[in-house]
Amino acid sequence: MDLKIVAATIMLLLLCSEVSSYRLQKREVQEEDTISQIQEAAKKYWDQVSGTAQSWSDAVKSMTVYEKARDAYEKATSAVSTYFGIFSDQVIHWWQDADH
Secondary structure (H helix, E strand, O other): OOHHHHHHHHHHHHHHHHHHHHHHHHHHHHHHHHHHHHHHHHHHHHHHHHHHHHHHHHHHHHHHHHHHHHHHHHHHHHHHHHHHHHHHHHHHHHHHHHOO
C-alpha cells in the first residue's frame, strides 16, 4: 500500500510539474507573440514612414531637375533668340547694302 501511495504521489508531482511547465511555456509564447507583434508594428510603421519620405524626396528631386531643365531651356532659347536677332540684323543690313 505504501508503494501505491508513493507511486501516486510521484505521478501527481510529475503531473503538476508538467502542468506548471506547460503554463510557463504558454506564457513565454504569449510574451514572444506580444514582442513579435510590437516588432512587426514598428517595422510596418518604419516602412510607411520611410516610403513616404522617399516619395517626398523623389518629388523634390524631380522638381529641382524640372526647374533646372526649365532654366536651361529658357537660357538657351534666350541666347538663341538673341543671336538669331543679331544674325537677322546682319543679313538685313547685308541685303540693304547689296541693293544700294
